[in-house]
Amino acid sequence: MTAEKTESTYEKVVELAKRRGFFWPSFSIYGGEAGFYDYGPLGVMLKDNIIRIWKEAYLRENALLIDTPVLVPRAVFQASGHVDKFLDIAAECDKCHLRQKLETFTKSAGYEEVFDTVESGLSFVRDNVVKCTNCGTRITRVYDVRQMFFLPDQGSSGDLFLRPETAQGIFINFKILNNLFRGKLPMAVAQTGKGFRNEIAPRQSLIRMREFNMCEVEVFVHPEKKFWAEIEYEDDITICPRSSQPVTLNAREAVNSGIISSNAMGYFITLTQQILLKMGISRDRLRFRQHEKNELAHYSFDSWDAEAELDGNWIEITGIADRNDLRNHEKTSGESMSVSTEEGDIVPSVIEPASGVDRIVLSVLMHSLKTRENGYTVLSLPPDVAPYHAAVFPLMKKNGMDQLARKIFRSLSLNDPCVFYDESGSIGKRYARQDEVGTPYCITIDGASLEDGTVTIRERDSAKQIRIAAEELINHGLIGNPSISLDKFKNQPS
């Protein structure tokens, strides 16, 4: 079995996702809408497992959870700067009317510039010849587009926006949350939910959507110390600092040598790596890259991206930003955002590890896609990330094998509803179907099962089998059951 790293992995995953029910384009019976995707039955289970791993990791850091509305009144995004600054600088071809970000046109023409105002864009297209990527006409029309979806004048609610990030819902509740946390610092607050951006050009299915899923954490720290906790993980991390060569170091070394600017930034970079690996991202296809100065969002003054390698490109899946949002809300709302410490009152700084759930789902699928020597596809997902933890099959639909199989299936389902039952088609075909969607174990009830109560368990990646008592399975479950530890599959015939 070899890992797939060819250019076609993305297309293979998108085809598999649609055929087996991980995800597909939304609203297809009405012609579809760019930038919207549905998660199907297997996709919801995979996505929910990914979110659960994130949530459990942060609960273990004593993070507080919160869930705030996606509809947000103007005052919040006025204070945060999003109303004035969260804009795309776009351009439209006068002839064929293709609309794209101005940077998409200029990059195709070989320019490296980044634009944050209409003026800078207009001045650039006056001084340089930038041609339409579609028809070759020279670009002259430059304008700005609000990235937030906007609902003007909604009766008593006034102007509403759909949030482009969940973070502001945490910042504006900082004092309430800190009181619940008994006034202590540092404090972490975590939120998962939907975000919305009216992208000019949505693309690549789950990579750039108009409606997407986020997992964000705001870590409030002393602004000078920026300390969370001693860094205990000693995992090597591939680090790409701004304006210097990539290095491989653990987070403690990177902080001590000044490559990473603070303990909190280093702590959450290495925690992010732990979480992503647990979700099924490949270690050798993950790196942490520091933003260039001109890449930084309007609210951030240092930022590192966890990037996954997908078909040869590095794609951001988590960003760890050093932000300073509380002062804006303090100024605009007039409410204090300070915390009393032994050294006096301070307004905390914020370290924000923010993940794009959909990009992680896609990356996990692409990193998990393997091909067996016989050409069959295997999704090598971590067992507790896989949509189904196990499938149960009767070898044949006769002699009582199917009755016993259904009985074992029902017993397993009582403890773990993520078990699948299948009695249709040859046993080889049923194994192949489960391999393709990442089910780590297949349990088969055969003739011997009827006599001695044992069943076979086949492990997905090795395709090897062991035989154990059905009772053992029912009493101890599948994931983490020592009787079916992976070692036992090693010496079995395949």
Place this chain on the structure above:
Amino acid sequence: MTAEKTESTYEKVVELAKRRGFFWPSFSIYGGEAGFYDYGPLGVMLKDNIIRIWKEAYLRENALLIDTPVLVPRAVFQASGHVDKFLDIAAECDKCHLRQKLETFTKSAGYEEVFDTVESGLSFVRDNVVKCTNCGTRITRVYDVRQMFFLPDQGSSGDLFLRPETAQGIFINFKILNNLFRGKLPMAVAQTGKGFRNEIAPRQSLIRMREFNMCEVEVFVHPEKKFWAEIEYEDDITICPRSSQPVTLNAREAVNSGIISSNAMGYFITLTQQILLKMGISRDRLRFRQHEKNELAHYSFDSWDAEAELDGNWIEITGIADRNDLRNHEKTSGESMSVSTEEGDIVPSVIEPASGVDRIVLSVLMHSLKTRENGYTVLSLPPDVAPYHAAVFPLMKKNGMDQLARKIFRSLSLNDPCVFYDESGSIGKRYARQDEVGTPYCITIDGASLEDGTVTIRERDSAKQIRIAAEELINHGLIGNPSISLDKFKNQPS
């Protein structure tokens, strides 16, 4: 300990919710917005547990999960009838400009009428004297208000709406889902997510919000048989049929006697009761009431509401509706919605159990609120619904008790992150704090723990304690551990 059924339960819960972090009004630092609430740390955990119970129950019914966008293009809601029919008939006082649903004004004046067009409302206020509930001026101005939030002309996406229900996302994917289900019927599809309604008058915190959480299931059945599966639950249900007296029957009896119109309707009424009881709704404060003809939504021709008694009022928390949506989408989209069966091609009917998560959260809190003889509050939540499964305390912060307590806490957290550690304040105060938020077990590390490795476990409702080995806890967890079954607390001194 006595159950609270006084008028003040709602106010007590809202006060507790804000003070301890279950939920509170959103955007308070900017003056707030009616109809929007934040879930705080304890509320997110409670809400997520409630959603998990629903999801596991439907996975055991072999339901398919799906997750579709909240932003939906016009074509979908044009076909479903929501664009034309999902309107509130409102009225505004000419003098004081109070705006309410017309029915709110007419009900205050003692009328029973229900209005579904502006014309019927105008004609009513011409023929009857309806006065403003605020200033007494006669009402003459009647108009309609779109209940859906609307985003006109969003670039390439055209008109978008925020969904008022998750159901349409399932209907428009019916063929894709049924293909994944190998063309079989009956088939159930479940979706949880946010819904949005631009309510004229949001009220009572989680009861009527502009942005809310739903758990919806669409059960596709043969349109004549409407059969899901044999009804095995024999639980008594309080049933209030349209135009006749309430009865207590199990679902099978109610279907056989024709009180409930189909097997599928009866099956999902009794399953809904099972699920709500598991979530912590009190059996004696739950009933199922059939809609009056004039109450039915535009898409429904029979409907039963699961209602919870809250401070003497019966509030809908789940609706089980018999719908016929697929034909509308077949007609408008031109895509077939039929399924091949042995008896020919049919378009399935739909039975929809749809739950308002926020209303369930509020009802569970209100039904769980108890007061001890000493006046202290206890939230008597089911153990696996409670935000924390356990709290760990050192009896005192000295002699190594706190080190051992932290060690036990860390071991427990590895298996179950919903454990809380507290070492501040008297032990009585710490017990009271956990009782108030529903933590079923408190584990205390005392002097004896240092010598023999045992700890005390105190059970919330009885306030009684037993002593067991810490190892036993760490190896077997709390929920479902036979060593700490509730029977063991019965004969202990309190």
